[in-house]
Amino acid sequence: MKITVVGTGYVGLVTGACFSEMGNTVTCVDVDRKKLENLERGILPIYEPGLDGIVKDNYKNGFLLFSDSLEASMKDASIVFIAVGTPPKEDGSADLQHVLAVASEIGKCMNDYTVVVNKSTVPVGTAEHVTATINKVLENRGAEVEFDVVSNPEFLKEGDAVNDFMKPDRIILGIESKKAESYMKELYSPFNRNHDKVQVMGIKDAEMTKYAANSMLATKISFMNEIACICERLGVDVENVRKGIGSDTRIGYSFIYPGCGYGGSCFPKDVKALIRTSRENDFEPTLLDAVESRNASQKNVLFKKIVSKFGSDLSGKSFGIWGLAFKPGTDDMREASSIVLITSLIEAGATVRAYDPQAMGEALEYFDPTCLKEQRLILAQNQYDAVTGADAMVLVTEWKQFRQPDYKALQEEMTGNVIFDGRNQYSPEFVKSAGFHYIGIGR
Ligand code: UDX
Numbered sequence: 001m002k003i004t005v006v007g008t009g010y011v012g013l014v015t016g017a018c019f020s021e022m023g024n025t026v027t028c029v030d031v032d033r034k035k036l037e038n039l040e041r042g043i044l045p046i047y048e049p050g051l052d053g054i055v056k057d058n059y060k061n062g063f064l065l066f067s068d069s070l071e072a073s074m075k076d077a078s079i080v081f082i083a084v085g086t087p088p089k090e091d092g093s094a095d096l097q098h099v100l101a102v103a104s105e106i107g108k109c110m111n112d113y114t115v116v117v118n119k120s121t122v123p124v125g126t127a128e129h130v131t132a133t134i135n136k137v138l139e140n141r142g143a144e145v146e147f148d149v150v151s152n153p154e155f156l157k158e159g160d161a162v163n164d165f166m167k168p169d170r171i172i173l174g175i176e177s178k179k180a181e182s183y184m185k186e187l188y189s190p191f192n193r194n195h196d197k198v199q200v201m202g203i204k205d206a207e208m209t210k211y212a213a214n215s216m217l218a219t220k221i222s223f224m225n226e227i228a229c230i231c232e233r234l235g236v237d238v239e240n241v242r243k244g245i246g247s248d249t250r251i252g253y254s255f256i257y258p259g260c261g262y263g264g265s266c267f268p269k270d271v272k273a274l275i276r277t278s279r280e281n282d283f284e285p286t287l288l289d290a291v292e293s294r295n296a297s298q299k300n301v302l303f304k305k306i307v308s309k310f311g312s313d314l315s316g317k318s319f320g321i322w323g324l325a326f327k328p329g330t331d332d333m334r335e336a337s338s339i340v341l342i343t344s345l346i347e348a349g350a351t352v353r354a355y356d357p358q359a360m361g362e363a364l365e366y367f368d369p370t371c372l373k374e375q376r377l378i379l380a381q382n383q384y385d386a387v388t389g390a391d392a393m394v395l396v397t398e399w400k401q402f403r404q405p406d407y408k409a410l411q412e413e414m415t416g417n418v419i420f421d422g423r424n425q426y427s428p429e430f431v432k433s434a435g436f437h438y439i440g441i442g443r
Contacts, residue, residue, distance in 0.1 A: 001187055004029055004077040006070060006102050008039065010046060010161065010265070011119055011154045012083030017054045018165040020064035022190045027065040027073035036066040047331040047358050050162040070102075071109040079183060080106055081152075082130070083119040092272035093280075094123050103130040107137025113146045115180045119154050121210050121270060123277055127151050127174065127203045148180035151203045153210035158264065159329025166191065171198045174206025211277075214270040215288060220255040221262050222294040228258035228442025229301075238442030239424055258441050260396060260422035261298035263326030263335035268295070299340040302394060302422050305439050306345070309418060310391065315349030320380075320387030320414070323397025324356035324363050331358040333366050337422070338396045342367065346376050353378045355386035357399050384409050391416035398423040407434035 001024045005016040008030040016028040030036055035045055042056045058064035067073050074080060084098040099120055106116055116134065118127055127149045138145055151174030156164035171188050175181045181200060185192075192198055201209070224242065231238040238258050246253035262268070271292050278285035310317055326336035333339065338354070345352050346368075356363065360379050364372070371377040380386035383402060387393045387410055395402055403425055411417070411434075419431055421440040431438040 001025075001079065001183075002077045003027075003079040003081065003187070004070070004073040005081040005083055005119075006030075006106075007082070007084035007098075007120070008032075008035060008045065008066070009083065009085055010048070010158065011156070012081070013039075013044070013046070013055070014048065014051060014156060014161045014165050015081060015083055015119055015154065017051060017058065017064060018162065019187070020058040021054050021166075023063065024187070025063055025065070026058075027067050027077070029067050029070050029073050031068060033068055036068060039066050048161050049159065049329060054162065070105050074106070074109045074111075074114070078113070079115045079117060079187060081117045081119045082106075083154075086120050086122055086269075088269045088272055092276040094121070094269070094273045096122065096126060096129065099126065100129060100133050103133040104137050107134040108141070110134070110138070110145045110147060111143075113179070115148050115150055115183045117150045117152045117184070118207075119152055121153060121214075121266070121273075122151075122207060123273060124204045124207045124211075126207060148175070148177040149203070150175050150180050150184060151206035152184065153206060155210070155213060158332055159327060168197055172206050172209050173198060173200045174203035175200055176203055211270055211274045214266050215274050215291070217255045218262060218267040218271050218295070219287065219291045221257070221259075221267075222291040222298070224256045224258045225261070225298045225301075225441075226294050231442040236442075258424060259298075260302050260337040260341070260441065261295050263299075263337055264332065265334045268292075268335045271295075299337045300344070301441065302337075302341050302396070302420055303344040303348075305420060306392065306394070307348070309439065313349055314345060317349070317391045318351040318353065318389050318415075319345055320390035320393045321352060321354035322383055322386060322393060322395045322402045323399055324354055325359040325397050328397055328399045331356075331362050333359050333362045336366075336397075339366050341394070341396060342377060346371055351376055351378070353380045353386045353388065353390065355380040355383050356397065357401060384413050387413045390414045392418035392420055394420040394422060395425060396422045398425050407431075407436070411435060 003019060003024055004027050005012050006029045008028050016026045020026040044052050082099055082102050084102055086094040089095045099122060131149045153172055168191060173184050185198060228238040231241060242256055245251050246256055271288055275285050275288045324338040326332055342352050367377055417435060418437045424440050428438040
């Protein structure tokens with residue numbers, strides 16, 4: 001099939017690349033010419049395991065194309081995906097200006113039957129706005145072109161995006177037309193071989209499914225973080241409690257890892273947007289509010305522990321931070337807990353040396369350049385360089401290479417002997433036996 005994907009961000013690029021891998025001819029459209037030129041040269045705007053190979057191979061084979069012309073790309077494309085950003089506005093609601101601008105462009109370029117697919121995470125009711133926008137443009141053109149709008153939310157995780165796309169748990173299709181359903185089922189047939197993963201439902205139901213899924217996962221994490229806070233005060237090890245409850249199949253082991261808060265481009269944004277939608281519809285979402293506020297507090301938990309160990313004036317103190325990205329396997333810094341922690345440490349007078357295996361370039365955009373210039377924040381060469389002269393090491397992102405530290409090297413580099421384990425990766429007993437003071441989350 002010939003398809004167009006508008007937007008070469010995380011979702012758009014993975015979607016386009018994976019469909020091209022299945023033999024479709026996919027044109028990824030973006031307004032950023034530089035980004036497109038880089039993609040043509042095999043330089044990706046994001047770090048995502050496995051994606052660069054798929055992009056390079058399919059570009060070479062002619063299955064994956066890049067263009068800044070939506071019109072040209074739509075010439076014989078039967079399906080157009082909208083995968084542009086929906087950043088949160090100040091009031092927490094999703095900003096739909098990019099989605100609707102693309103809808104309007106699609107209306108201008110459409111000449112034959114087209115399935116317009118919303119892949120971006122958009123509030124319930126957006127498909128109706130997209131339909132109305134396209135209809136208005138067609139009316140102005142005096143053109144009569146048949147089209148359907150479909151909601152097909154994406155559930156991929158950063159760091160495992162290709163795998164999630166290629167082997168989805170489910171394919172949600174919000175469709176209200178048989179014709180569009182047959183196009184979409186055909187497109188997804190290679191991903192739907194072993195058992196039927198396609199769930200067809202109403203368009204609004206599909207839009208809501210995405211918000212409910214992310215909010216449910218965020219709720220599990222915030223719940224567990226709250227349990228960890230209680231455990232800590234009772235002298236209970238939350239890690240035993242986690243395993244104890246996870247073994248109940250009704251609860252399950254996933255997304256109950258306590259830590260220093262969830263970040264990323266999805267959970268914070270989507271929980272906020274659903275809160276906003278609820279209020280707009282005269283419902284007070286007390287649970288979602290609590291999920292959100294627990295997470296905001298959780299991002300401060302490491303700083304509070306540091307203050308209770310070293311006092312509120314941290315001048316003269318130095319901290320080595322391991323991990324900046326919002327989770328391992330990505331260079332994405334959006335809403336990362338490291339931002340909150342490092343900003344607070346510097347404000348309290350401390351010096352910070354930080355290292356991340358992938359996010360060092362991204363990190364530059366998230367911190368005050370003056371701090372970097374005055375060396376209150378130093379981006380280190382490697383994980384051991386990050387703890388040089390440190391009073392404490394703080395683990396913020398659980399990259400594999402941080403899992404088994406060389407404690408001898410830590411002792412040689414650090415001046416202090418405290419390890420703050422923001423993701424409960426280490427055995428408190430082992431850390432103690434290696435000569436360090438261990439402070440984890442909820443244990
Ligand atoms: C999430 C959803 O998982 C995915 O389905 C959706 O499409 C987009 O949002 P992503 O943001 O890439 O994906 O990362 P995810 O692995 O879900 O982690 C999100 C955050 O939660 C990270 O900051 C992570 O550290 C944190 N987390 C996750 C926990 O604190 N505890 C856990 O048990 C799991």
